[in-house]
Every structure is written in C-alpha cells, then in structure tokens.
Amino acid sequence: MNVLAVLIPVSVGLGLVGLAGFVWTMRAAQYDDAEGDRHRVLDERWDEAPRPPGQSDTSPR
Amino acid sequence: MTAACPACGGAAQIAEAAARRPAPQGIVLHLPDISCAACIASVEGTLHAQPGLQEARVNLSRKQVVAKGTNLEADRLIAALAAAGHRAQELGEGATARQDGGLRDLLLRTGIAGFAMMNVMLLSVAVWSGAADATARLFHLISAAIALPAVAYAARPFFASALGALRHGRLNMDVPISLAIALAAGASLVGALTGSAGHSWFDAALALTFFLLIGRTLDHAGRSAARSAAAELAALNVPQAVLLTEDGRRVVRSDSLVAGDVIALRPGDRLPADGIVTEGRSDIDRSALTGESAPVPVAPGDSLMAGEVALSGALTLRVLRAGKDTALNRLSDLVATAEMQRSRFTGLADRAARAYAPLVHLLGLVAFAGWWAGTSEAWRALDVAISVLVITCPCALGLAIPAVSVVATGRLFRRGLLVKSRTALERTAAIDLVVFDKTGTLTTGEARLTSAPPREALALAAALAAGSSHPYSRAIARAAEEAGIAPAPVQDAQERAGLGIEARHEGRVIRLGRPSWIGASGDGVALDDGSGTPTLFTFEEALRPDAAAAVAALHRQGLEVALLSGDTALPCRRVAESLGIETLQAAMTPEEKADWIRARSATGRRVLMVGDGLNDTGALSLAHASVALGSGLDAAQKAADVVLLSGQLTRIPELLSISRRSLGRMRQNIALSLGYNVIAVPVALAGLATPLLAALAMSLSSLTVSLNAARRLR
Numbered sequence: 119m120n121v122l123a124v125l126i127p128v129s130v131g132l133g134l135v136g137l138a139g140f141v142w143t144m145r146a147a148q149y150d151d152a153e154g155d156r157h158r159v160l161d162e163r164w165d166e167a168p169r170p171p172g173q174s175d176t177s178p179r
Numbered sequence: 180m181t182a183a184c185p186a187c188g189g190a191a192q193i194a195e196a197a198a199r200r201p202a203p204q205g206i207v208l209h210l211p212d213i214s215c216a217a218c219i220a221s222v223e224g225t226l227h228a229q230p231g232l233q234e235a236r237v238n239l240s241r242k243q244v245v246a247k248g249t250n251l252e253a254d255r256l257i258a259a260l261a262a263a264g265h266r267a268q269e270l271g272e273g274a275t276a277r278q279d280g281g282l283r284d285l286l287l288r289t290g291i292a293g294f295a296m297m298n299v300m301l302l303s304v305a306v307w308s309g310a311a312d313a314t315a316r317l318f319h320l321i322s323a324a325i326a327l328p329a330v331a332y333a334a335r336p337f338f339a340s341a342l343g344a345l346r347h348g349r350l351n352m353d354v355p356i357s358l359a360i361a362l363a364a365g366a367s368l369v370g371a372l373t374g375s376a377g378h379s380w381f382d383a384a385l386a387l388t389f390f391l392l393i394g395r396t397l398d399h400a401g402r403s404a405a406r407s408a409a410a411e412l413a414a415l416n417v418p419q420a421v422l423l424t425e426d427g428r429r430v431v432r433s434d435s436l437v438a439g440d441v442i443a444l445r446p447g448d449r450l451p452a453d454g455i456v457t458e459g460r461s462d463i464d465r466s467a468l469t470g471e472s473a474p475v476p477v478a479p480g481d482s483l484m485a486g487e488v489a490l491s492g493a494l495t496l497r498v499l500r501a502g503k504d505t506a507l508n509r510l511s512d513l514v515a516t517a518e519m520q521r522s523r524f525t526g527l528a529d530r531a532a533r534a535y536a537p538l539v540h541l542l543g544l545v546a547f548a549g550w551w552a553g554t555s556e557a558w559r560a561l562d563v564a565i566s567v568l569v570i571t572c573p574c575a576l577g578l579a580i581p582a583v584s585v586v587a588t589g590r591l592f593r594r595g596l597l598v599k600s601r602t603a604l605e606r607t608a609a610i611d612l613v614v615f616d617k618t619g620t621l622t623t624g625e626a627r628l629t630s631a632p633p634r635e636a637l638a639l640a641a642a643l644a645a646g647s648s649h650p651y652s653r654a655i656a657r658a659a660e661e662a663g664i665a666p667a668p669v670q671d672a673q674e675r676a677g678l679g680i681e682a683r684h685e686g687r688v689i690r691l692g693r694p695s696w697i698g699a700s701g702d703g704v705a706l707d708d709g710s711g712t713p714t715l716f717t718f719e720e721a722l723r724p725d726a727a728a729a730v731a732a733l734h735r736q737g738l739e740v741a742l743l744s745g746d747t748a749l750p751c752r753r754v755a756e757s758l759g760i761e762t763l764q765a766a767m768t769p770e771e772k773a774d775w776i777r778a779r780s781a782t783g784r785r786v787l788m789v790g791d792g793l794n795d796t797g798a799l800s801l802a803h804a805s806v807a808l809g810s811g812l813d814a815a816q817k818a819a820d821v822v823l824l825s826g827q828l829t830r831i832p833e834l835l836s837i838s839r840r841s842l843g844r845m846r847q848n849i850a851l852s853l854g855y856n857v858i859a860v861p862v863a864l865a866g867l868a869t870p871l872l873a874a875l876a877m878s879l880s881s882l883t884v885s886l887n888a889a890r891r892l893r
Contacts, residue, residue, distance in 0.1 A: 122314075126321060130298055137294040144283055144290075154239030157216035 205247035225263040288333040289392040295329030296385035319371035326381035352532040355539040359568035398581035420451040436501035444494040454496035461492035526602040528580040566868040579848035582888035587841035595825030603820035606804040608842035616790035617744035622720040628658040636714040642666035643691040729828035773797035855880040
C-alpha cells in the first residue's frame with residue numbers, strides 16, 4: 119500500500135496541471151471570441167513567421 | 180440554474196462584481212458590419228497604420244475592436260476605418276464597463292468543480308470497489324481536503340442566491356440545491372473525521388455543483404450575448420444636438436438641453452427635443468411618432484416634437500420641452516407600466532421550480548423522520564435524507580431549459596433575430612394573433628412612383644431631384660434609373676426649403692415641388708417645365724418585398740393577422756388588401772393602439788406586435804410578445820422582446836415555429852428529468868441509494884437532457 123503515497127499525489131498533481139491549463143486558457147482570453155478565432159485560423163498573414171509583438175507592420179499579403 | 184428560480188440572482192451578482200472592475204484601457208469601437216476573416220485583417224491593418232497605436236484586436240463575437248496605444252483619438256480612428264469602408268462607433272463607458280467578466284467567473288467555478296469532482300471520483304471508485312478500514316478512511320480524508328475548498332468556492336453562487344431568497348422569506352430552486360450540497364459535504368466531513376462506516380457523499384456534492392454550474396454558464400452565455408448586442412444597438416443612437424450659443428455652435432448631448440435653448444437642425448436630423456421653428460422651412464417626417472407616411476411641411480412658428488425628422492431644409496428651433504418632458508418620453512411611461520405587467524409572466528422553469536422546491540424538502544424531511552422513527556439511528560436517517568436530497572436535486576431540471584433556449588436563440592441569432600428576453604421564446608410560442616404596424620414595418624418607409632409621366636418630364640424631374648434627400652425625390656430618381664432615363668442637364672439648381680427645387684434648363688426656369696407651389700392640385704409633387712401645364716407625380720409606399728410571403732406564411736400557420744396604423748385609411752386599406760390582411764384599423768394614436776391590444780389580451784388572445792416606431796412602443800410592451808425592426812428606433816427595440824436585425828419579415832413565421840418547437844423540447848426535457856426522479860426517489864427512500872447510484876443517476880439524466888436539447892429542432 120506504500121505505492122499510494124506516490125500515486126495519490128501524482129494523480130492529484132496531474133489534475134492540478136489540467137486545472138492550471140484551463141485557468142491559463144481563460145486568462146489568455148481564449149473563450150472571449152470563439153467566432154473570431156474560427157475565422158482567424160484561416161488568416162494567412164502570419165503563416166511564414168509570427169507577428170512580432172508591438173510591431174505595427176501588418177500589410178496584408 | 181438562474182432560469183429556474185424567480186428570486187435568485189447568482190449570475191446577476193457575478194455580473195455586478197465584474198462591472199465594478201475598471202474598464203480595460205484603450206478605445207473600444209463597435210463595428211456593426213464586420214463578419215469575416217478579411218474584415219478582421221482589414222480593420223486591424225488599418226488601425227495598425229495609425230501613429231501611436233500599439234495593439235488593435237478585433238472581437239468578432241462582439242463586433243468590437245479594442246485599440247490600445249498613446250495619443251489615440253476615437254474620431255481619428257473612426258475616420259480611418261470609414262476610409263477603409265468600415266462603419267465604426269465609439270462605445271461609451273456604460274457599454275464597455277460591463278465586459279463579460281461574469282462568464283469568466285462562472286467558467287472558472289465550473290472548471291474547479293469539474294477538476295475536484297474527477298479527482299474525488301477517482302478516490303471514490305477505490306472505496307466503491309472494496310477498499311476498507313484505514314485505506315477507505317485515508318481516501319475519505321483526502322477527498323475532504325479536495326472537496327471542501329472546491330465546494331466552498333464553486334457553489335458560492337447557489338449559497339448566495341439561496342440566502343438571498345430565505346432572507347426575503349421565499350423558497351427558490353437554490354435552497355434545496357444549497358441544502359443538498361452543504362448537508363452532503365458536512366455529513367461526509369464528520370464521517371471522515373470520526374471514521375464512521377457511513378457513506379461519503381463528497382463526489383455527489385461536487386457532481387451536483389458541476390452539472391448545475393454548466394447549466395448556469397450556458398444560461399449566462401446565451402443571455403449576455405443578446406444583452407451586449409442590444410446595448411450596442413442602443414449605443415449607436417446616442418442622441419446629440421447642435422446648440423447655438425453666443426460663442427458659436429456646440430455639439431451637446433440632447434438630454435442636457437433645457438427649455439429656451441436654440442438648436443440647429445440639418446436635413447436628415449432627428450429632433451432631439453420638442454420646440455418651435457424660428458427660422459427655415461422643411462418637410463417633416465412624423466412617421467416615427469404617428470405612423471403617417473406623407474411628409475408634412477413646416478414653417479417658422481410651427482411646433483415640432485422630439486423624434487420627428489427634418490427631411491429637406493435646415494431649421495433653427497427654440498426648445499420648448501427637453502429631456503424627460505418631451506412627448507417622446509411621455510410615451511416611455513406607457514412602456515414602463517407595461518413592462519411591470521410583463522415581468523409577472525412566469526416561465527416554465529420558474530413554475531417547475533416553484534412546484535418542485537417544497538416537494539424536495541418535504542421528501543427529505545419525511546425520509547429523515549421515517550428512518551429515525553423506524554431505526555432510531557440518527558446517522559442512518561441523515562444518510563437516507565441526504566441521498567433523497569441529492570437524487571431529487573434537479574441537475575437535469577437546471578439544464579433542461581437553459582440548454583434548449585441557448586440552442587434556439589443561437590439558431591435564431593444566425594437568422595438575424597435577436598432574442599432579448601429570457602421568457603420570449605415561451606411567450607412567442609403561445610401567439611394566436613399577429614399585429615403589424617404599417618409604416619416602416621410592412622412598408623420600407625420609402626415612396627414609389629405610381630403615375631407614368633412622359634419621358635421628358637421624368638428626365639427633368641430626375642435632374643431636379645438628384646440633389647435632394649426627400650423621399651419623393653429619391654423615388655423619382657429611382658424611377659428614372661429603372662426606366663433607363665438619364666437626367667436632363669440643368670443649371671443653378673436651388674432648393675426652396677419646404678417648397679421644392681428650382682433650376683434652369685435651356686434658358687427656362689423649371690420647378691419641381693409641392694403642387695400648390697407649382698399651381699397644380701392633388702397629392703404628391705408637380706413639375707413645372709416652363710410650358711405652363713404642370714405634370715403631377717403621385718406616389719405610394721413601397722412594400723417590403725417579402726411582406727406578402729410573411730403574411731401568407733402566418734396564415735398557413737393558422738394565425739390571424741391584423742394591421743394597426745397611425746396613417747390615414749386609404750393607404751392602409753391599399754396595403755391590407757394587397758397583402759390579404761383581414762383586420763384593419765387606421766388613424767390610430769399610440770394610446771389607441773395600446774388599448775386595442777389590451778382589449779384583445781383581456782379576451783384571452785395572445786398578441787404578437789411587430790413594429791418599428793415610437794408610436795408602437797406602448798403596443799410593443801403591452802403585447803404578449805413583440806418584435807421590433809432593427810431599422811427602427813432604439814426606443815422600439817428596447818420595448819420589444821425580439822429584434823429583427825435583418826429586416827426580413829419572413830423570419831417572423833420562422834420565429835414562431837422555432838419557439839413553438841423549442842417549448843415542446845423544454846417540456847420533453849422536464850418530463851425526462853422528472854422520469855429519472857420517479858425511478859430514483861423510491862430507491863432512495865428505501866435506503867438503497869449509494870453514492871455510486873446517485874452519481875450515475877445525476878450524470879445520466881444531465882447527459883440525456885443536454886443531448887435532447889442539442890438534437891436538431893425539426
């Protein structure tokens with residue numbers, strides 16, 4: 119039964135990782151604009167390289 | 180569970196808490212027209228080209244863009260967007276302050292309840308499958324350590340709303356929910372600490388919280404989308420006025436006007452206050468207030484009402500009454516009283532909850548008393564009482580109605596119908612009489628040329644009408660274009676405000692305008708081409724292209740259709756006959772419209788009012804359910820339950836049939852969730868229910884109603 123001492127923290131820890139992931143997606147505003155994200159995934163402006171943060175050069179290709 | 184309890188305000192409290200948070204930095208613009216990936220790219224690209232901008236992000240769900248940066252001015256951004264072809268409007272503090280913090284809060288609570296439920300369930304599986312003694316006790320203690328903080332946080336909306344209801348001496352659905360959750364968690368904690376062999380209900384408490392939070396999140400998400408869209412519609416219409424002072428012109432909010440102010444009005448402006456014309460002449464569109472379709476001329480000395488539109492000339496006005504005293508605002512009193520009556524309508528969810536909550540308590544109490552008297556074991560009796568409370572607790576009932584209404588309102592929204600009120604679907608499902616307003620609702624509000632003038636006359640008239648925004652001028656220009664007639668060349672065109680237009684053609688003076696000015700008699704406008712014999716142009720209102728189809732579809736559904744209008748009898752009869760509408764009332768004041776609807780409601784008819792103007796607001800809010808046109812005034816949209824954004828009248832029969840079907844689906848769902856209880860409650864009363872059975876029953880019934888809601892509405 120000593121294995122429980124390892125397994126229980128591991129299972130709770132994995133659950134916590136999932137919860138932390140969920141909180142992160144929420145903080146990152148991923149549930150705020152489901153409609154827009156659906157369209158953005160088809161946007162090919164930043165296919166080659168990610169948009170540099172703070173850059174205002176957004177000429178559409 | 181918000182949908183199922185009249186007195187609770189869990190979601191509302193959360194939304195309020197979110198409102199107190201400071202609004203996000205930056206300028207928020209509303210973009211009513213964006214709809215695709217190309218729009219997002221173009222709006223963000225345009226804004227990024229502005230100096231000082233650091234970040235611009237479009238939110239397509241809300242049709243907004245948030246621009247952050249230094250030295251930004253909303254006007255400059257709006258001008259840049261207009262140049263790129265996008266309409267934009269700055270959203271004021273009121274609209275941006277209520278960003279959707281409430282939904283995030285509910286999502287976080289749901290996530291935490293879900294996480295805790297799964298972990299506790301894992302530990303419980305071990306206990307159910309035979310772990311005993313020290314292991315079982317250890318598992319119970321770990322479950323307690325996970326479950327108690329999770330329940331305390333995640334179930335707070337239920338506790339808060341139950342406390343609120345109890346404080347007012349009422350019972351709502353959250354009372355049995357809170358009781359079940361608190362009892363289950365509390366008794367299990369005592370059991371875990373004392374090491375008793377009784378059941379542990381931690382997983383049940385968490386599962387209950389989790390499923391109910393899903394229902395509440397759905398409900399909140401559905402309604403906040405409709406609420407924010409309605410708020411943005413209103414924000415588009417912030418009334419302003421041009422105030423003439425000794426220091427020149429100043430733009431002010433129209434609610435800051437006082438009697439005696441002098442204001443200027445350009446052609447096309449809507450009057451912000453009641454007043455008397457001091458300078459200028461113009462034609463006035465009174466249709467918003469009276470439903471009259473023909474424009475009325477005004478001259479200095481005439482009095483005007485707020486809500487009317489100056490069509491042709493610029494006017495200067497002395498304000499007589501402003502703000503709350505205007506005729507427009509007196510109409511809103513009518514709306515306020517009617518809305519009080521409507522809020523007494525109790526939805527299916529409320530009625531179910533009202534019948535259900537006392538029953539649940541009674542059953543729990545009976546179970547406890549019966550088992551205590553029978554076995555004189557208080558712990559055993561409490562265990563049975565908890566199992567009864569947990570099993571009867573309406574997870575499925577909490578999902579039954581929000582899930583259906585989210586699916587139905589989402590579907591209606593994609594068809595251009597914005598459902599504003601929570602009980603609107605149920606009320607539209609009961610309709611047996613559909614009442615239309617005429618001007619602006621069945622008709623487009625535009626005029627159409629009915630006479631067939633000679634080609635030369637039409638060419639001259641089109642040339643004169645080209646520069647004017649008067650509805651008759653637009654009708655003439657359109658008729659000429661359709662007939663393929665190019666406007667004749669004219670020089671020195673001049674608008675004679677309130678009379679017509681004058682110009683020179685091949686050396687002669689030609690005039691187009693009011694028949695009395697030209698020297699002709701009749702309605703419409705007349706053209707004087709310099710020859711001495713005037714040509715008369717007559718007009719009728721243009722019907723919406725799908726009005727006939729919409730009325731026919733309503734008739735096919737077995738509904739009576741009526742037309743109430745403030746306009747005179749003749750044009751009303753013409754419209755009613757061409758559409759096949761049997762009941763017609765013309766020349767009605769707003770009060771008469773409201774009375775007509777009140778009289779029909781008193782005889783048991785369920786009236787759906789469809790309108791667009793201020794003269795309809797009383798009727799809209801008195802009717803059993805109401806639809807306002809998106810092109811109408813915001814006052815009408817505020818009073819209505821459903822806003823028809825697309826202006827397609829054929830959506831109205833669709834709205835009725837979708838809401839009838841979704842009401843049927845709601846009833847099915849309630850029957851389903853009660854069915855589970857009918858099986859599970861006797862088992863629980865007999866003391867045979869285990870936490871495993873409770874968990875199964877809860878998950879299964881919630882899953883069944885969610886799937887039933889998501890099933891396609893046939």
